[in-house]
Amino acid sequence: MSDIQSETDLVYVRDEMLSQSPPPHRESGPVGWLRKNLFSSLSNTVLTLIALYVIWIVVPPLIDFALVQAVWSGDSRDVCTTINQGGIQPNGWFGACWPYVKDYFAQFIYGRYPVEERWRVNIVFVLFVIGVVPLLVPTAPFKSINLIYMAVVFPVAALLLLTGGHMEFESMIGIGRELAPLGSGLDFWIEYALLTLVVLGIAYAWARGTGAPAGGLLKLVLTMMLALAAVIFVLSLDLGLEFVPTSIWGGLLVTLVIAITGIAASLPLGVVLALGRRSDMPIVRFACVVFIEFWRGVPLITVLFMSSVMLPLFLPEGVSFDKLLRALIGVALFSAAYMAEVIRGGLQAIPKGQYEGADAVGLAYWQKMRLIILPQALTLVIPGIVNTFIGLFKDTTLVLIIGLFDFLGQIQSSFTDPSWSTPVQATTAYFFAACVYWIFCFSMSRYSIFTENRLRTGHAR
Amino acid sequence: MAAQDVLPSRKGSSGFSALNDQRVRGVIFQVLLIVAIVSFAWWIIHNTAANLRAQGIGFGFGILRDSAGFQINQTLIDYQETSSYVRVYFVGLLNTLLVSFIGVILATIIGFIVGISRLSKNWVVAKAAYVYIEVLRNIPLLLQIFIWYFAVLRLLPAKRDAIDLGPFGLLNIAGWYAPNPVLGRGFALVAAAFIIGIVATFVLRAWARRRQMATGQIFPLFRVALALIIGLPLVAYFVAGFAFANPPFSLEYPTPGNFGPRGGLRVFPEFIGLLMALSFYTASFIAEIVRAGILAVPNGQTEASYSLGLRPGHTLRLVVIPQAMRVIIPPLTSQYLNLTKNSSLAVAIAYPDLVSVFAGTALNQTGRAVEFILITMATYLTISLVTSLFMNWYNRSVALVER
Numbered sequence: 001m002s003d004i005q006s007e008t009d010l011v012y013v014r015d016e017m018l019s020q021s022p023p024p025h026r027e028s029g030p031v032g033w034l035r036k037n038l039f040s041s042l043s044n045t046v047l048t049l050i051a052l053y054v055i056w057i058v059v060p061p062l063i064d065f066a067l068v069q070a071v072w073s074g075d076s077r078d079v080c081t082t083i084n085q086g087g088i089q090p091n092g093w094f095g096a097c098w099p100y101v102k103d104y105f106a107q108f109i110y111g112r113y114p115v116e117e118r119w120r121v122n123i124v125f126v127l128f129v130i131g132v133v134p135l136l137v138p139t140a141p142f143k144s145i146n147l148i149y150m151a152v153v154f155p156v157a158a159l160l161l162l163t164g165g166h167m168e169f170e171s172m173i174g175i176g177r178e179l180a181p182l183g184s185g186l187d188f189w190i191e192y193a194l195l196t197l198v199v200l201g202i203a204y205a206w207a208r209g210t211g212a213p214a215g216g217l218l219k220l221v222l223t224m225m226l227a228l229a230a231v232i233f234v235l236s237l238d239l240g241l242e243f244v245p246t247s248i249w250g251g252l253l254v255t256l257v258i259a260i261t262g263i264a265a266s267l268p269l270g271v272v273l274a275l276g277r278r279s280d281m282p283i284v285r286f287a288c289v290v291f292i293e294f295w296r297g298v299p300l301i302t303v304l305f306m307s308s309v310m311l312p313l314f315l316p317e318g319v320s321f322d323k324l325l326r327a328l329i330g331v332a333l334f335s336a337a338y339m340a341e342v343i344r345g346g347l348q349a350i351p352k353g354q355y356e357g358a359d360a361v362g363l364a365y366w367q368k369m370r371l372i373i374l375p376q377a378l379t380l381v382i383p384g385i386v387n388t389f390i391g392l393f394k395d396t397t398l399v400l401i402i403g404l405f406d407f408l409g410q411i412q413s414s415f416t417d418p419s420w421s422t423p424v425q426a427t428t429a430y431f432f433a434a435c436v437y438w439i440f441c442f443s444m445s446r447y448s449i450f451t452e453n454r455l456r457t458g459h460a461r
Numbered sequence: 462m463a464a465q466d467v468l469p470s471r472k473g474s475s476g477f478s479a480l481n482d483q484r485v486r487g488v489i490f491q492v493l494l495i496v497a498i499v500s501f502a503w504w505i506i507h508n509t510a511a512n513l514r515a516q517g518i519g520f521g522f523g524i525l526r527d528s529a530g531f532q533i534n535q536t537l538i539d540y541q542e543t544s545s546y547v548r549v550y551f552v553g554l555l556n557t558l559l560v561s562f563i564g565v566i567l568a569t570i571i572g573f574i575v576g577i578s579r580l581s582k583n584w585v586v587a588k589a590a591y592v593y594i595e596v597l598r599n600i601p602l603l604l605q606i607f608i609w610y611f612a613v614l615r616l617l618p619a620k621r622d623a624i625d626l627g628p629f630g631l632l633n634i635a636g637w638y639a640p641n642p643v644l645g646r647g648f649a650l651v652a653a654a655f656i657i658g659i660v661a662t663f664v665l666r667a668w669a670r671r672r673q674m675a676t677g678q679i680f681p682l683f684r685v686a687l688a689l690i691i692g693l694p695l696v697a698y699f700v701a702g703f704a705f706a707n708p709p710f711s712l713e714y715p716t717p718g719n720f721g722p723r724g725g726l727r728v729f730p731e732f733i734g735l736l737m738a739l740s741f742y743t744a745s746f747i748a749e750i751v752r753a754g755i756l757a758v759p760n761g762q763t764e765a766s767y768s769l770g771l772r773p774g775h776t777l778r779l780v781v782i783p784q785a786m787r788v789i790i791p792p793l794t795s796q797y798l799n800l801t802k803n804s805s806l807a808v809a810i811a812y813p814d815l816v817s818v819f820a821g822t823a824l825n826q827t828g829r830a831v832e833f834i835l836i837t838m839a840t841y842l843t844i845s846l847v848t849s850l851f852m853n854w855y856n857r858s859v860a861l862v863e864r
Binding site for chain 2: 044211282283297301309390397401427
């Protein structure tokens with residue numbers, strides 16, 4: 001009874017929910033966040049303080065140098081030197097000298113490319129952006145037209161614009177010189193025609209030998225030879241553009257030329273090497289393994305040394321290559337080995353069923369690769385390809401060691417100009433260069449992460 | 462082939478030939494490849510020989526015995542101007558190995574700290590590590606070497622002044638003057654004690670493991686090992702000091718002077734600049750590898766370990782790290798190799814490494830491009846192969862043994 005008694009004795013019973021009170025001040029808002037994330041324990045507090053100290057010794061001096069103390073305008077070295085050094089700044093001043101960068105900016109981009117011809121470089125930059133942006137946007141239409149533009153139209157146009165065209169193609173084996181009327185300039189074309197006939201003959205013999213219809217193969221070979229002839233013809237034309245030798249190219253132009261040519265050449269080469277390394281034919285596999293491991297085992301700088309001092313020895317007497325072209329060959333072979341390993345990763349990631357399925361529907365090796373395996377494998381390794389490109393882009397700086405003037409090389413060479421020579425010059429220039437390289441590489445790495453996330457379909461947990 | 466017995470042979474009737482047999486094609490293709498490679502190699506050798514003859518340059522490795530005739534500032538082995546190119550090679554190789562070895566250790570330490578910080582629950586620490594990684598790995602290494610060498614180290618005081626680092630010697634623009642170890646008479650005793658300590662630790666570890674397997678009792682190995690490796694040489698140090706009446710090991714400190722500090726062990730600024738750039742750059746890649754490796758261990762492993770009653774420290778050391786190492790080691794190896802290969806950028810700031818003195822100065826002096834470049838490339842290939850083999854062996858020893 002006592003139980004009931006006690007219940008009825010209750011004076012007050014709450015019949016509605018109490019509204020929630022806000023969390024204690026110390027647990028919410030910025031203070032709570034700080035307590036939870038930075039000062040939750042003694043060790044955590046120590047870590048926070050260490051991190052803050054490291055940030056304190058690195059960041060403020062950089063900001064002070066690049067923004068606060070920096071000089072933004074002026075036209076001689078006086079504005080960037082202290083009174084002791086013969087300038088106008090107070091002694092002990094240490095800041096960035098931006099007028100120097102502004103003065104040299106065009107040279108950092110174009111090198112010693114003639115001023116009145118720089119519009120050609122600008123057009124190449126624009127043509128590149130027009131081609132590459134829709135290629136990188138996965139949803140953009142006309143991918144195949146875009147690819148043809150980037151693989152054929154753009155390189156030819158860029159070569160024509162940058163060098164000025166009217167290249168001379170000479171007879172290669174001397175037959176042309178015998179057959180062509182003297183001075184007609186037809187010696188090269190006669191040899192080219194002969195070469196085309198020989199290639200057509202081989203293609204016909206192969207088609208007869210395997211019993212396949214010859215028409216399609218011959219048409220393909222003929223189209224390719226004619227297309228190549230058209231390209232050579234355009235390049236040999238005199239379009240009224242002044243010839244600009246590669247020895248006076250420089251700056252960002254050379255950096256981009258090396259990086260883009262390197263990656264463009266290494267992609268097809270890398271595909272061939274990767275396929276070769278997974279081939280059933282032991283000799284092919286062995287040759288590819290040796291090639292890949294050799295280039296991956298040596299530093300790029302020795303490769304560049306080799307291409308600059310040994311390559312001329314490898315060629316027949318009298319044949320000489322441009323310095324830039326020699327570096328390009330070295331870079332292309334080097335990055336092809338890395339590219340091959342990236343692509344091999346993609347090939348291995350394709351399920352075995354895809355290979356077996358292609359075999360089951362009766363596709364031949366190259367059909368299987370072209371139609372089934374490579375499209376999947378290459379999409380899979382886009383992030384890897386972009387990462388290889390980032391590495392290559394950073395590695396282009398090494399060409400300055402063999403005396404080419406890439407972006408960094410051009411910056412280094414600007415130090416010899418006495419008109420801007422100050423104690424802060426090198427620091428300013430390196431700060432600027434670091435920012436430029438960082439913007440390029442960081443944006444590319446973001447793109448790589450973007451494609452990675454796009455490709456991650458169905459595996460998300 | 463069995464298939465040929467079943468299928469009606471089309472030979473002769475509709476143009477079927479051996480060319481359609483995949484094996485025959487394979488053989489033809491491989492023969493063509495060999496012919497192409499051999500003729501290409503022959504073409505190159507033929508051209509090279511003709512070019513060398515035309516330029517009046519000989520070929521042969523006998524030139525390596527000639528006297529080099531140039532100075533090298535940092536030499537780990539005895540070297541004079543009159544020494545041969547073979548000696549130049551070894552000086553360069555040792556300098557390469559020195560900067561790579563110390564660089565690998567530093568990069569691993571920094572990389573692990575940054576990589577673990579990146580996963581820290583502490584917001585400032587995690588973000589600082591993130592910014593470190595993204596900044597350092599997106600700037601070309603050569604530029605970073607230039608920044609360290611031409612910008613950062615140039616901020617140091619001039620030759621006659623120096624920053625006093627206390628027990629670590631003096632630092633100025635001419636380099637770091639570290640205390641120079643001077644070995645006394647009884648040093649052999651201390652060294653012997655050190656080696657005995659290490660050997661004893663290994664023996665003890667084997668015994669402790671066996672005992673733990675058998676009885677489950679844990680032996681406080683770490684503390685005993687510390688006592689053996691540090692305590693034993695310390696005792697030997699004092700014993701030898703009393704016995705021979707002079708310390709077996711002492712440090713000679715540099716003293717500041719008008720023409721730069723005197724005494725001490727001079728570490729050249731080229732070495733410091735290269736080492737700093739290599740370590741900090743490679744550390745940013747190692748940090749990402751470490752982070753990926755730790756994230757690859759499923760959270761269930763940690764939870765299971767806690768539910769068995771292991772403390773967080775033990776969980777990390779006995780459960781998480783051994784599993785993470787399996788993911789970390791293969792890419793870590795390639796980073797070590799990258800660091801070694803990247804040390805060849807020393808040529809840009811004239812640190813006397815293999816490429817700089819052997820494929821650079823010596824090559825320019827003799828004009829023997831082929832021999833010197835080939836030897837240099839072969840050396841790097843050997844280093845790469847030996848490191849890969851060693852790391853593969855180690856990798857196999859920690860790999861998951863599946864039944």
